[in-house]
Amino acid sequence: MKATRHKGKSWQNYKVAVTGINARAENPGPGCAVARCIQEHPQFKGSIIGLGYDALDAGLYARHLCNNSYLIPYPSEGEEALLYRLSQIHRAEGLDAIIPCLDSELQNFARLKSELQLMGISMLIPTRDQFNLRAKNHLSTFCESIDVHAPESKALSNPSFFESCEKEGWKYPLIVKGLFYDAYVVHSAFEAKTVFAKLVSTWGYPVLVQKLVIGDELNLAAVGDGKGNMLGAVTMRKKALTEKGKAWAGVSIVDEGLTKVAERIVAGLNWRGPLEVEVIKGYDGKIYLIEINPRFPSWIYLSHAVGRNLPVAVLKLLSGVAELELSEPTSGTFFIRHAQELIVTLPEFETVLTEGRLAPQMVQDQIIRSA
Amino acid sequence: MNNDTKKLVWEPPFIQPHRMGEINKFGRARLHDNSKSSVYGVSVVELLRRFGSPLFVTSEKQIRTNLRNTKKAFERRYGSVVHGWSYKTNYISAVCNIMHQEGSWAEVVSAFEYEKARALGVPASKIIFNGPNKPKFILERAIAEGAQIHVDHLDELQLIESIAKDQDKVVAVVLRLNFDTGYTEPWSRFGFNIESGQAHQATKMIALSSHLNLTGLHSHIGTFILEPRAYAEQVRIMCKFMRELESNEDFCIDTIDIGGGFASQNALQSVYLPPEQVVPPINEYADAICTALLEGTQYRRQIGRELPRLIFESGRAIIDDAQSLICTVVGTKRLLDGRRAAILDAGTNLLFTAYWYNHQVHTTKASEGTVADTVLYGPLCMNIDVMRHSVQLPPLSQGDNLVFSPVGAYNNTQWMQFIEYRPNVVLVHENGECSVIRMCEDLSVMMQQDRLPEHLSMPFPDTSAMARMINSGTIARRS
Amino acid sequence: MEELLSRTGGKVPSRERLSQLAVSETGFIFDPQTGQSFSVNPTGLVVLDLLKRGSTLDVASSSLADRCGTPAEIASSSVEAFILQLGRYL
Numbered sequence: 005m006k007a008t009r010h011k012g013k014s015w016q017n018y019k020v021a022v023t024g025i026n027a028r029a030e031n032p033g034p035g036c037a038v039a040r041c042i043q044e045h046p047q048f049k050g051s052i053i054g055l056g057y058d059a060l061d062a063g064l065y066a067r068h069l070c071n072n073s074y075l076i077p078y079p080s081e082g083e084e085a086l087l088y089r090l091s092q093i094h095r096a097e098g099l100d101a102i103i104p105c106l107d108s109e110l111q112n113f114a115r116l117k118s119e120l121q122l123m124g125i126s127m128l129i130p131t132r133d134q135f136n137l138r139a140k141n142h143l144s145t146f147c148e149s150i151d152v153h154a155p156e157s158k159a160l161s162n163p164s165f166f167e168s169c170e171k172e173g174w175k176y177p178l179i180v181k182g183l184f185y186d187a188y189v190v191h192s193a194f195e196a197k198t199v200f201a202k203l204v205s206t207w208g209y210p211v212l213v214q215k216l217v218i219g220d221e222l223n224l225a226a227v228g229d230g231k232g233n234m235l236g237a238v239t240m241r242k243k244a245l246t247e248k249g250k251a252w253a254g255v256s257i258v259d260e261g262l263t264k265v266a267e268r269i270v271a272g273l274n275w276r277g278p279l280e281v282e283v284i285k286g287y288d289g290k291i292y293l294i295e296i297n298p299r300f301p302s303w304i305y306l307s308h309a310v311g312r313n314l315p316v317a318v319l320k321l322l323s324g325v326a327e328l329e330l331s332e333p334t335s336g337t338f339f340i341r342h343a344q345e346l347i348v349t350l351p352e353f354e355t356v357l358t359e360g361r362l363a364p365q366m367v368q369d370q371i372i373r374s375a
Numbered sequence: 376m377n378n379d380t381k382k383l384v385w386e387p388p389f390i391q392p393h394r395m396g397e398i399n400k401f402g403r404a405r406l407h408d409n410s411k412s413s414v415y416g417v418s419v420v421e422l423l424r425r426f427g428s429p430l431f432v433t434s435e436k437q438i439r440t441n442l443r444n445t446k447k448a449f450e451r452r453y454g455s456v457v458h459g460w461s462y463k464t465n466y467i468s469a470v471c472n473i474m475h476q477e478g479s480w481a482e483v484v485s486a487f488e489y490e491k492a493r494a495l496g497v498p499a500s501k502i503i504f505n506g507p508n509k510p511k512f513i514l515e516r517a518i519a520e521g522a523q524i525h526v527d528h529l530d531e532l533q534l535i536e537s538i539a540k541d542q543d544k545v546v547a548v549v550l551r552l553n554f555d556t557g558y559t560e561p562w563s564r565f566g567f568n569i570e571s572g573q574a575h576q577a578t579k580m581i582a583l584s585s586h587l588n589l590t591g592l593h594s595h596i597g598t599f600i601l602e603p604r605a606y607a608e609q610v611r612i613m614c615k616f617m618r619e620l621e622s623n624e625d626f627c628i629d630t631i632d633i634g635g636g637f638a639s640q641n642a643l644q645s646v647y648l649p650p651e652q653v654v655p656p657i658n659e660y661a662d663a664i665c666t667a668l669l670e671g672t673q674y675r676r677q678i679g680r681e682l683p684r685l686i687f688e689s690g691r692a693i694i695d696d697a698q699s700l701i702c703t704v705v706g707t708k709r710l711l712d713g714r715r716a717a718i719l720d721a722g723t724n725l726l727f728t729a730y731w732y733n734h735q736v737h738t739t740k741a742s743e744g745t746v747a748d749t750v751l752y753g754p755l756c757m758n759i760d761v762m763r764h765s766v767q768l769p770p771l772s773q774g775d776n777l778v779f780s781p782v783g784a785y786n787n788t789q790w791m792q793f794i795e796y797r798p799n800v801v802l803v804h805e806n807g808e809c810s811v812i813r814m815c816e817d818l819s820v821m822m823q824q825d826r827l828p829e830h831l832s833m834p835f836p837d838t839s840a841m842a843r844m845i846n847s848g849t850i851a852r853r854s
Numbered sequence: 855m856e857e858l859l860s861r862t863g864g865k866v867p868s869r870e871r872l873s874q875l876a877v878s879e880t881g882f883i884f885d886p887q888t889g890q891s892f893s894v895n896p897t898g899l900v901v902l903d904l905l906k907r908g909s910t911l912d913v914a915s916s917s918l919a920d921r922c923g924t925p926a927e928i929a930s931s932s933v934e935a936f937i938l939q940l941g942r943y944l
């Protein structure tokens with residue numbers, strides 16, 4: 005990337021919008037962690053705008069992470085609605101960059117890329133093709149093409165599969181997944197069909213079924229530069245899980261095998277933007293690719309802790325800084341996720357509810373004083 | 376406070392409790408004003424004045440454009456293709472003839488559809504006769520006239536053979552196949568299954584018969600298929616089957632018919648993202664299909680044999696966005712849960728596809744007032760008559776018009792005659808003129824097929840008439 | 855309001871109860887007694903404001919009818935429904 009391309013602003017002064025700022029304890033979005041990585045970087049002097057989808061998204065009110073915040077339309081409303089809302093926000097804030105953090109919204113952002121670019125907002129995100137090739141229902145084909153193992157999986161549109169699947173070699177327990185989110189281990193046809201119905205009602209068709217592989221869960225986060233290079237991988241082994249199978253404790257590790265797999269993925273797709281590679285290292289020593297997520301994971305704060313601040317790397321790439329200053333990968337840094345209450349005042353809640361945005365702090369203080 | 380005197384837009388006062396976990400003022404925010412005062416370039420007011428409400432409006436230009444673009448996508452990649460117009464998608468005569476004028480054959484699946492295609496003047500040689508129920512009389516006619524018959528099951532194959540014998544003919548047949556592409560649920564109830572050997576068994580029967588000749592293979596893997604690779608797999612499996620046939624038996628397959636199923640720009644209720652994002656452009660389907668077909672037929676080019684003719688039977692992708700439904704609000708309500716509701720003069724009797732699509736709904740004039748979640752009901756006395764379970768609309772009032780789109784596929788055929796007359800269907804010609812292509816029903820149409828036995832000719836016969844009927848034994852005496 | 859109470863058998867909130875509500879100009883309402891919040895539409899906001907300030911049902915209806923240019927009967931029956939709705943929530 006030519007350093008001269010963006011003569012204007014330095015990344016340090018960027019106004020960056022971040023999505024996925026929901027923070028339910030059992031399954032948080034990555035947005036707050038991304039915001040935290042950026043805010044805590046010693047050279048960052050800009051500000052962060054949180055973009056939420058619900059008045060209970062904690063990031064909306066977390067002023068130490070998001071200097072200001074807004075509600076935006078659900079991904080299901082399509083790109084036109086999103087563009088309309090983003091233009092309103094841009095007029096008020098003057099954004100320099102957006103880091104989308106949720107799978108379901110990425111296609112909307114990808115389709116708006118050039119419009120947003122014209123408005124002066126840049127994003128490091130994959131193309132529609134890259135996004136589709138790694139989609140859950142295409143994953144096994146992609147794995148074959150880059151010679152990576154994947155647990156056998158199948159896209160389903162009819163739950164009757166679960167009645168007869170054992171005869172066809174699909175023995176319980178199996179993993180049943182929604183197209184965008186949610187995965188459940190099921191032990192019987194009955195359980196599978198219940199989960200199927202639940203996933204269909206939220207994420208629609210198809211539903212994915214995958215054979216269970218026994219082993220250690222390893223996750224790798226990195227950034228692709230769009231030319232086939234993988235930058236700054238950080239690898240984490242889950243140490244303890246929430247009920248939803250998310251890490252609530254983990255430790256940084258260095259795994260050569262996984263790094264190679266991830267490099268092949270990034271090169272194979274010419275991946276542009278953040279990604280998370282989820283694998284299981286089977287007890288047979290093989291690495292099985294479970295998922296490629298087109299965004300940062302919610303444990304991305306660990307990257308800051310190990311000296312490879314990936315969200316900041318994205319900003320540097322966007323502003324044309326060649327030197328990413330990532331330290332050597334290290335192992336042995338732990339994280340434990342914990343829940344905390346965020347205090348929200350009535351006026352704050354009210355403006356989010358009625359205006360879809362958080363009122364600026366000063367205005368808030370006035371409201372409170374006059375109340 | 377001086378704003379006490381400011382004028383307010385009337386709406387009944389209403390208070391809505393907040394439910395946590397679903398609060399986002401902008402979540403389903405639609406663009407401030409998405410009203411459209413015209414459809415296919417014609418003013419809604421003018422259309423309703425001339426043709427009444429509700430009203431189906433069809434665009435000739437859109438149909439022709441869709442069809443040309445789709446055919447071009449295939450021709451550029453493969454060469455000659457034939458489009459079979461799937462009558463069941465929309466068999467209004469004018470619609471069919473637009474397709475035929477563009478060169479499409481008729482794809483029919485019943486005696487009625489066959490007779491209709493012939494009545495419109497379609498030569499039998501341009502009729503593809505599909506479907507699981509082809510009664511003997513119509514098969515006899517189709518065979519005598521030389522239609523292209525697609526066989527669905529063994530009993531039918533035997534029937535065709537016996538008719539061929541009677542007519543002393545060799546009948547060319549196309550075999551309908553089913554198989555698992557791994558992408559969609561197999562429609563295994565239609566045609567002959569490849570994996571189980573049924574299809575091979577049928578080809579053996581044909582090979583042994585001196586009155587049958589196998590000239591083509593057909594399959595239709597489903598409808599609203601969002602995954603072009605499903606078609607690539609379909610074509611691979613069909614080509615493999617064809618190659619086996621051609622090397623083992625003395626067949627020469629000249630037709631590969633891949634059925635229909637390309638998705639239209641409509642929002643399935645079960646799909647999370649909007650259609651612009653999930654429906655692949657026609658070029659992606661054509662790419663997948665033609666690449667697989669060129670690969671799968673390479674062996675024929677090597678031995679100097681012609682490529683098979685490619686037939687596709689796309690229905691909804693051609694017609695869906697070429698029709699809209701205009702209707703009128705007959706009343707509004709507040710539901711007990713606080714949502715707005717409106718009752719329309721068109722319901723699922725006319726818009727059968729409302730059961731599985733979230734059609735787009737447009738108001739026809741810009742309106743003030745806050746946009747809110749609204750339920751749209753049809754006019755039927757059935758609880759399930761819901762046109763939209765949830766749509767963001769400005770406040771509606773009696774007499775407002777709404778436009779539903781796209782509605783061109785399967786509504787003018789699957790609509791039901793239940794308690795209401797079916798309305799006019801009009802066509803916007805390419806020059807902008809409008810004409811009725813299907814007249815609205817009236818009482819005479821509705822009663823035309825009824826027959827009254829003599830003793831039921833009066834609803835309330837007088838006593839002497841009753842006595843006469845009892846005496847003559849026409850009706851029994853009640854104790 | 856008593857008359858409405860006896861006629862419909864519904865619950866009608868007292869003026870004291872209504873005056874507890876924190877009502878903002880944006881139509882956001884917070885009920886400190888229950889912790890529940892609400893949104894009220896612009897016409898509802900006008901009516902609520904009047905009721906809180908002690909207007910009778912008749913006065914509230916006719917002033918709403920004036921401001922919207924709506925027939926008095928329609929306004930008054932809508933206001934009644936609104937009050938009964940408040941009664942269900944408070």
Ligand SMILES: Cc1ncc(COP(=O)(O)O)c(C=O)c1O
Nearest residue numbers: 461595598635636688689690691
């Ligand atoms: C044999 C056959 N061909 C074509 C079609 C048209 O399908 P579509 O409208 O999905 O293109 C159908 C529809 O069911 C069909 O059964």
